[in-house]
């Protein structure tokens with residue numbers, strides 16, 4: 001929606017696509033230029049809030065380093081080429097590998113921005129289906145996969161995520177998350193600062209568990225250091241206290257739950273006294289936290305990156321919702337609730353209250369034998385699948401909106417493996433640490449040149465919201481949107497070459513989607529003639545048409561005539577400041593999709609992994625070993641926005657946080673260069689001595705290390721920092737999910753003997 005404000009400037013309203021908070025922006029433009037980016041005061045969800053990255057959007061759009069044309073590499077030299085030439089090279093490269101080595105020889109790595117991009121959320125599934133490779137990897141297994149597996153086992157679907165009812169809760173226990181900096185994750189809520197402030201103003205309590213006294217911890221009523229990887233012990237002990245002291249009150253949910261007896265057995269060994277030495281939190285504090293959680297009128301337990309990317313990621317993620325259940329806070333106002341999104345939620349489709357539930361291990365990784373989950377293999381396996389010779393070895397790699405060289409463990413090993421591939425293609429808007437290894441780069445449009453609707457993050461939003469943003473700018477001449485690139489790639493890997501027009505491929509995608517909808521029990525188009533649905537969608541194209549279909553068959557949709565005033569894309573788009581579909585409400589039992597129709601409190605995979613946790617009860621930390629954790633900066637967005645001047649100006653933020661006690665032992669003074677080494681590698685960066693970090697723990701921020709030759713990131717190279725994932729190892733992973741351990745790896749720290757350039 002645009003509005004002329006003067007002869008020369010135009011105001012556009014758009015949802016920010018950069019992080020999970022989905023803030024509404026008011027973007028003022030003149031010609032093809034962004035004049036300003038402000039928070040949209042009238043936005044139904046964010047009410048004017050925005051963070052510094054929103055202004056980065058202006059610089060991102062204008063960044064001369066952002067790719068606008070496909071690129072082909074010959075040796076070290078890059079050449080800008082036409083789209084047909086680029087696609088011909090991709091066809092030759094990929095089909096050559098497929099013909100010689102089979103489909104599994106082509107691996108795909110999907111990065112985080114895919115889930116923030118409407119083109120990708122709507123067209124990736126079709127591409128993967130055509131590719132038919134078992135070697136699919138993504139940023140999920142260096143992020144939230146443990147949580148998704150835990151909820152899929154408990155509630156039946158990987159998107160059935162209980163979201164803290166942050167605006168109504170009386171008590172919020174946060175573990176391993178820093179929402180004041182990250183703006184919230186797996187909890188879509190613009191203006192976390194305002195929401196947490198209101199929580200405290202209404203007499204609520206905020207408690208933070210983190211090895212670092214973060215900005216969120218500073219604003220909390222209480223903060224406790226925890227030993228990295230210790231969350232499952234702490235949470236188990238809290239469950240133990242609730243059970244031992246008869247403080248469980250699941251209320252009406254008890255009738256909808258299975259596995260309570262097993263759960264009780266599992267908690268037995270985890271007394272507060274037993275876990276205290278491993279998690280570093282005193283027994284009396286553990287007891288008090290359990291008592292407070294039980295006594296609060298309403299409460300929510302929330303865990304994020306720190307509880308996922310660690311040794312016991314799935315157990316911790318499961319225990320978060322076990323505590324919500326035991327205290328009666330699951331599926332209740334002020335506790336944690338399931339969303340009812342307007343589009344794309346599996347738990348609003350099919351038979352209510354029952355489903356196929358969780359499945360794992362339809363195939364396994366070739367080298368290490370780790371199981372597939374949700375169609376993917378764990379990213380910790382990617383480099384070994386490329387580097388280990390033999391039948392089924394990966395010979396080609398496709399990266400899509402991902403920078404695994406920075407974001408996945410043992411970067412050096414991954415880079416060596418990339419250098420030996422037969423072919424690599426990247427769908428990406430930058431030539432960065434990863435895509436510089438590609439033979440071909442296919443850049444989509446500027447985020448301001450395509451439409452947006454947050455299909456992914458409205459699945460986990462603290463209110464039910466629908467907000468569509470049309471493109472702010474017409475696309476640059478000759479540009480292709482990610483969905484068009486995806487369709488051509490789909491044609492290529494399907495073996496049909498590049499001759500099929502995009503419109504035909506698009507119609508095929510639509511027909512497949514309609515065919516599924518009319519077979520889905522409970523869908524408003526169930527059993528209808530597909531042609532009538534297709535005609536009703538008119539002459540739209542691309543993601544808009546698929547989104548319209550999803551909205552109209554969704555829980556608020558018009559059902560193609562069934563509910564006359566129901567949602568259509570046209571009705572949603574007519575609201576430039578978004579539509580608020582109301583607060584979250586109780587959904588158990590209809591939300592469940594487990595085969596039993598129950599909440600599974602003690603899923604077999606969980607039970608199987610508890611022994612590993614129990615064995616760790618006797619582990620004691622070696623005072624000479626420091627554990628490495630990560631952190632995020634307000635002006636960073638993972639690895640890829642360091643090329644934007646306003647986001648990197650000021651003092652160096654890529655420092656090693658170290659406690660004064662440890663600094664003294666390592667002979668480090670503030671600002672001195674420290675060498676940090678692990679079995680995987682070594683980096684060198686300035687030390688920042690602070691009591692805000694727990695003794696025995698050091699922190700390096702995630703997303704840096706922009707000093708690689710051959711990248712085209714002029715600004716980022718001057719603020720290179722170091723890549724923490726040179727230190728993390730692919731050998732450490734959460735056993736249930738295969739998720740990487742990015743918090744808690746042992747490292748050695750010493751004063752750098754000679755001043756060296758950043759590794």
Ligand SMILES: Nc1nc2c(c(=O)[nH]1)N[C@H]1C(S)=C(S)[C@@H](COP(=O)(O)OP(=O)(O)OC[C@H]3O[C@@H](n4cnc5c(=O)[nH]c(N)nc54)[C@H](O)[C@@H]3O)O[C@H]1N2
Pocket residue numbers: 110111112113117139142143305400401402403404406407408427428429430432443444447482630631637638639640702703724725728742
């Ligand atoms: N040590 C450590 N490692 C971590 C983490 C950590 O905390 N510590 N965090 C992990 C987490 S949570 C995540 S999500 C991952 C992120 O891991 P990745 O997704 O692999 O990395 P990003 O830095 O998000 O890189 C995104 C890429 O997408 C490109 N891109 C951006 N927008 C678009 C677009 O619209 N279209 C296309 N085609 N390309 C686009 C960018 O140029 C960039 O190359 O990193 C993980 N790695």
Ligand SMILES: Nc1nc2c(c(=O)[nH]1)N[C@H]1C(S)=C(S)[C@@H](COP(=O)(O)OP(=O)(O)OC[C@H]3O[C@@H](n4cnc5c(=O)[nH]c(N)nc54)[C@H](O)[C@@H]3O)O[C@H]1N2
Pocket residue numbers: 019020112143175176177178179181182183184185209210211212214226227228229230231304305306307310629630631632633634635636637638639703743744
């Ligand atoms: N500004 C900014 N915002 C972002 C991003 C960004 O890069 N920059 N990235 C986005 C992405 S992709 C994601 S996934 C989200 C992540 O969102 P968050 O999870 O909120 O982000 P982090 O700041 O990584 O917070 C993780 C916290 O876990 C702590 N921690 C580490 N190990 C442990 C542990 O073992 N136990 C406990 N209890 N805590 C531990 C760390 O000290 C850190 O404070 O942020 C998103 N938002």
Ligand code: SF4
Pocket residue numbers: 016017018019020021022023049050051052053054183190
């Ligand atoms: S908080 Fe996230 S969605 Fe909001 S303006 Fe910042 S980057 Fe954009």
Ligand SMILES: [Mo]
Pocket residue numbers: 112143
């Ligand atoms: Mo993430």
